[in-house]
Amino acid sequence: QTPSLESRFTGTLLGLAVADGLGANFEGHAPERIAKRYRTADELIDNPPPGELWYTDDTQMMIGVAETLIERGEIDEPTLCRRFAENYLPQRGYGRGARVIIEAIQLGHDYRSLAASYFPGGSFGNGAAMRVAPVGLMFRDDPERLWQQAGVSAMPTHTHPLGIEGAQVLALAVGLASQADTLDRDVFLNTLADHCVSLEYGGPLRRASDVHRAVDIGQFGNGIEANSSVVTAIASFAFTPDSYGATIANAIMLGGDTDTIAAMAGAISGAYLGVEAIPRHLLDALEDRRQGRTYIAELATKLYEVYQSQCKVN
Ligand code: F2R
Ligand code: MG
Ligand code: MG
Ligand code: MG
Numbered sequence: 001q002t003p004s005l006e007s008r009f010t011g012t013l014l015g016l017a018v019a020d021g022l023g024a025n026f027e028g029h030a031p032e033r034i035a036k037r038y039r040t041a042d043e044l045i046d047n048p049p050p051g052e053l054w055y056t057d058d059t060q061m062m063i064g065v066a067e068t069l070i071e072r073g074e075i076d077e078p079t080l081c082r083r084f085a086e087n088y089l090p091q092r093g094y095g096r097g098a099r100v101i102i103e104a105i106q107l108g109h110d111y112r113s114l115a116a117s118y119f120p121g122g123s124f125g126n127g128a129a130m131r132v133a134p135v136g137l138m139f140r141d142d143p144e145r146l147w148q149q150a151g152v153s154a155m156p157t158h159t160h161p162l163g164i165e166g167a168q169v170l171a172l173a174v175g176l177a178s179q180a181d182t183l184d185r186d187v188f189l190n191t192l193a194d195h196c197v198s199l200e201y202g203g204p205l206r207r208a209s210d211v212h213r214a215v216d217i218g219q220f221g222n223g224i225e226a227n228s229s230v231v232t233a234i235a236s237f238a239f240t241p242d243s244y245g246a247t248i249a250n251a252i253m254l255g256g257d258t259d260t261i262a263a264m265a266g267a268i269s270g271a272y273l274g275v276e277a278i279p280r281h282l283l284d285a286l287e288d289r290r291q292g293r294t295y296i297a298e299l300a301t302k303l304y305e306v307y308q309s310q311c312k313v314n
Contacts, residue, residue, distance in 0.1 A: 003274025015270020166226025222256025
């Protein structure tokens with residue numbers, strides 16, 4: 001049964017947060033270490049580490065993107081920077097560059113020069129892609145605008161072309177998944193590849209059609225850089241489109257940047273399958289304090305309402 005569009009919005013935001021919280025237990029681990037504890041993806045989903053799923057910077061920054069879209073109807077850089085600064089909790093485990101830039105924003109310093117120079121050519125970390133999913137929902141009817149807005153959402157922290165394009169591809173994956181009734185894997189991957197400017201993304205996206213075993217998804221990387229994690233997340237979703245649990249567990253079992261690759265894969269899966277596809281015990285385990293599960297679900301509903309009202313205008 002096709003999920004309602006509101007369920008897809010909620011599934012995207014909560015699908016990202018749950019996967020981030022689960023994946024965070026394994027960030028930086030080698031795949032062999034995870035395989036010693038969990039023999040299969042099902043085992044990981046059925047017996048997650050005990051206790052609360054505490055989310056990381058991935059979800060914290062996605063919240064800032066969603067809040068900006070709700071407040072402004074589009075990505076407005078000053079609003080986005082204000083939200084990132086207000087929501088900033090260093091203990092959520094931010095990237096090195098992101099931390100320095102958000103602290104500069106908080107102090108009213110020139111964060112743009114920092115973003116351009118902290119890493120040579122700007123950052124190509126996966127931090128712009130990990131937070132971009134709400135942009136994919138908001139502009140799901142207009143791929144050109146989606147691509148442009150995803151780019152704007154990257155700019156405060158990620159100015160390297162690979163960092164920006166990673167966010168654009170991920171946003172488009174969320175937008176396309178939120179439209180699909182029955183996913184055609186090859187059409188989905190080729191449509192994404194057709195939009196890519198760089199072969200760094202276009203090439204592996206086309207090769208992702210040939211993945212026949214979960215471990216083969218690892219060929220696309222498990223790193224903290226956008227060009228070694230965004231296609232991995234998309235490929236994990238495309239390999240098991242009908243299971244949220246398998247999508248995020250297969251991503252986590254690759255090791256490395258597990259919170260982020262799972263978060264990106266979980267967002268796409270939630271957009272396709274809706275919130276009902278997220279296993280109840282994982283959803284119930286997601287932290288629920290100030291900006292936790294309840295708040296994220298409310299944000300999804302508000303984002304859906306803003307999206308609906310813009311559809312009526314256009
Ligand atoms: N930071 C982490 N994880 C590491 C430690 C977590 C641990 N659990 C702990 O608590 O200590 N995770 C988060 O960071 C990633 C997103 O990072 P973002 O926002 O892209 O940050 P940054 O610093 O801009 O880029 C990340 C790294 O990529 C490399 N890099 C980027 N641009 C580069 C360039 N032009 N040249 C060379 N290297 C470049 C650098 O190593 C950056 O530090 C997510 O995983 C999130 O979960
Ligand atoms: Mg539904
Ligand atoms: Mg993180
Ligand atoms: Mg990470």
